[in-house]
Amino acid sequence: MKKIIAIVTIMLALGYSANAQQRNATTAVKQQNVEKVAIQKAAQKDLKALSDFVQLDDNQKQAFLGLFEYKHRDLATPNFSQERKDILAEVMEAKLNATLTADQAEKLSKNTALLQQLTH
Structure with missing residues (x-):
């Protein structure tokens, strides 16, 4: 009887521990997604500022979006x-x-304010 109680207690403890770890992992994934969205929004804001000032073709827009995402990911x-x-x-x-x-x-x-915004 003592062995059965000990086994049930151990199984409950392991089940609880595994569930707690899963919740922590889910929270970390959600946090990463929030950061990723923030980085993408900041990169799109930089791209819009640049494309409003200088006419860009589609290839340049795609290249700059990746560049600005890189910048904001590093700064974060x-x-x-x-x-x-x-x-x-x-x-x-x-x-x-x-x-x-x-x-x-x-x-x-010539537009030093925009250049400063895009590079820093």
Whole structure:
């Protein structure tokens, strides 16, 4: 009888523990989805600001959307140092200038506020 009670108690404890772990995993997945949506919205906001200022074709829009998602994903990383932020801004500016045509890049470089928003 003692063995049966011990086995039932162990099974209940294991079942409870497994259920608690599953809830924690579900919460973590929901949090990741929320962060992913926030990153996508921020990237779309940057893309809209750029496309409102400079005429972009579909290939450029797709390339910039991926670039801006990369930027916001990196900036959302915990413990992202100021030095890494500065390097990211330089990389963003270089990729913007490389992807845009000469006229578009020149027009963007004159709008320092927008350039600052897109690179930082």
